[in-house]
Amino acid sequence: MIRLQDIRKVNDYEWEIPATYRSDMRASVRLFVTRRLLEASLEDLSLEQAINAATLPGVVDPVVVMPDMHQGYGFPIGGVAATRVSDGVVSPGAIGYDINCGVRLLASQIPYEQALPYLDNLASALNRYCPSGVGTEGEYRLSHEELDQVCRLGARWALKRGLASEEDLRRTEEGGCLEGADPNKVSHKAKERGRTQLGTLGAGNHFLEVDVIEQIFDPEAAQAMGLQEGNLALLIHCGSRGFGHQICTDYVQDLQSAVKKYGIHLPDRELVCAPINSPEGRDYLAAMRAAANYAFCNRQLLAHAARRAFEEVFAGKVRNWHLHQVYDIAHNMGKIETHIVNGKPLKVCVHRKGATRAFGPGFPELPEEYRHLGQPVLVPGSMGTASWVLIGTETSMQRSWGSTCHGAGRVLSRHKAKKEIRGERLRDELEKRGIHVRAGSMSGLAEEAPQAYKDVDEVVETVAGAGIARKVARLRPVAVIKG
Numbered sequence: 001m002i003r004l005q006d007i008r009k010v011n012d013y014e015w016e017i018p019a020t021y022r023s024d025m026r027a028s029v030r031l032f033v034t035r036r037l038l039e040a041s042l043e044d045l046s047l048e049q050a051i052n053a054a055t056l057p058g059v060v061d062p063v064v065v066m067p068d069m070h071q072g073y074g075f076p077i078g079g080v081a082a083t084r085v086s087d088g089v090v091s092p093g094a095i096g097y098d099i100n101c102g103v104r105l106l107a108s109q110i111p112y113e114q115a116l117p118y119l120d121n122l123a124s125a126l127n128r129y130c131p132s133g134v135g136t137e138g139e140y141r142l143s144h145e146e147l148d149q150v151c152r153l154g155a156r157w158a159l160k161r162g163l164a165s166e167e168d169l170r171r172t173e174e175g176g177c178l179e180g181a182d183p184n185k186v187s188h189k190a191k192e193r194g195r196t197q198l199g200t201l202g203a204g205n206h207f208l209e210v211d212v213i214e215q216i217f218d219p220e221a222a223q224a225m226g227l228q229e230g231n232l233a234l235l236i237h238c239g240s241r242g243f244g245h246q247i248c249t250d251y252v253q254d255l256q257s258a259v260k261k262y263g264i265h266l267p268d269r270e271l272v273c274a275p276i277n278s279p280e281g282r283d284y285l286a287a288m289r290a291a292a293n294y295a296f297c298n299r300q301l302l303a304h305a306a307r308r309a310f311e312e313v314f315a316g317k318v319r320n321w322h323l324h325q326v327y328d329i330a331h332n333m334g335k336i337e338t339h340i341v342n343g344k345p346l347k348v349c350v351h352r353k354g355a356t357r358a359f360g361p362g363f364p365e366l367p368e369e370y371r372h373l374g375q376p377v378l379v380p381g382s383m384g385t386a387s388w389v390l391i392g393t394e395t396s397m398q399r400s401w402g403s404t405c406h407g408a409g410r411v412l413s414r415h416k417a418k419k420e421i422r423g424e425r426l427r428d429e430l431e432k433r434g435i436h437v438r439a440g441s442m443s444g445l446a447e448e449a450p451q452a453y454k455d456v457d458e459v460v461e462t463v464a465g466a467g468i469a470r471k472v473a474r475l476r477p478v479a480v481i482k483g
């Protein structure tokens with residue numbers, strides 16, 4: 001097991017596990033942490049998993065871990081690994097089961113003071129309009145042909161049906177649609193799960209949350225995003241539901257034979273992978289992109305439902321109840337990107353698992369209105385603490401594969417949280433603090449208690465201190481809907 005003395009301090013926010021630490025490593029591990037967060041990370045297997053990731057064929061120096069890291073399936077949540085497209089591998093475990101789990105932020109012109117008398121109704125309306133819970137089915141029951149269209153079109157499927165605006169799509173990563181998705185590479189079982197779950201929130205860590213924009217740190221960026229202190233905003237955290245989960249399950253199993261076929265040595269079976277340029281690797285990427293498009297469409301439909309809830313509650317009560325899209329960004333995804341390595345452009349597959357793309361200024365991938373500033377980054381904290389809006393930087397392009405943190409990150413396992421925290425008590429405490437709660441189950445709520453997560457402000461201070469993101473705004477929750 002790795003010890004503190006094996007890790008080299010670069011500065012107060014950056015540490016390194018050298019590639020010489022273990023003989024099978026092909027890259028170093030760069031950690032964006034304070035000493036306190038680093039010591040805490042030694043309590044689970046996240047650093048061992050990052051070291052294992054540094055052995056993947058074609059991995060490019062360095063593997064990166066973020067301050068919100070914690071142990072995941074084969075690869076740490078909060079991890080980023082780039083592999084060369086020419087001779088590297090793609091690994092489903094390094095992208096995650098909830099393919100394109102991500103966050104969308106919508107903002108309003110509704111002042112909190114005016115909204116206060118209606119917040120309880122708003123929580124109920126959001127709960128009614130946005131179906132949630134384990135395995136819940138939604139109002140869109142798709143034929144197999146329509147599901148294939150969702151896989152190919154992503155959020156554009158919603159635009160064609162009047163359930164999205166051009167602005168929504170423009171302010172979504174990749175315009176809400178990844179090229180190269182192929183529903184023919186998705187199993188029948190995954191399609192059966194996906195057909196009825198579109199437009200649903202799910203359960204557990206997924207949520208809809210009304211926040212107040214509490215403090216602005218970067219007035220220019222906040223203005224471009226339409227964020228004004230004291231107004232309401234809405235966060236949506238959700239992914240590809242049972243559809244993406246089944247796709248990951250299928251390929252984690254199927255690719256075991258590719259590992260043998262291509263003679264890949266793995267320190268952990270859970271890091272199962274296939275060469276990017278192999279039939280097996282290409283099939284996984286095509287299926288993964290189908291799930292990513294499903295998730296973009298899913299968050300779009302949830303945003304549409306949330307707008308209906310806002311209209312029902314606020315029409316005639318406030319002057320303007322419209323929710324405009326700020327941005328939508330994935331935090332579990334594999335993307336083919338070109339990065340500058342040793343002064344030259346290199347095409348790599350960037351695996352981000354529990355890490356957010358955070359492109360700096362000037363990238364054509366960004367919508368015109370944000371291009372001179374950098375990409376908005378959305379960092380939820382917990383239902384009882386702050387959440388953050390950040391922005392990508394030039395440093396993130398140089399130091400972290402254009403990536404930054406994605407949340408606070410867990411400190412308590414679900415099991416421990418359920419044992420230590422009473423859901424009813426937590427709900428009462430939150431309600432007393434003016435946070436309206438709707439939850440599918442009290443034990444589910446306990447698993448998601450603020451105490452189950454790290455301090456999001458400390459995580460954000462770390463990425464800001466390291467320069468791999470900049471602060472734009474801090475949000476405070478006032479109503480939360482959990483499945």
Ligand SMILES: Nc1nc2c(ncn2[C@@H]2O[C@H](COP(=O)(O)O)[C@@H](O)[C@H]2O)c(=O)[nH]1
Pocket residue numbers: 068077101205206207209235237354380381382383384386387406407408409410448453456477480
């Ligand atoms: N604002 C809120 N943030 C929350 C809530 N529940 C969890 N979280 C944060 O989201 C990230 C998402 O991470 P994931 O790996 O589970 O996708 C997590 O780390 C928490 O910090 C909530 O109810 N509201």
Ligand SMILES: [Mn+2]
Pocket residue numbers: 098101102205206238239
């Ligand atoms: Mn998820």
Ligand SMILES: [Mn+2]
Pocket residue numbers: 101102237238331
């Ligand atoms: Mn997530």
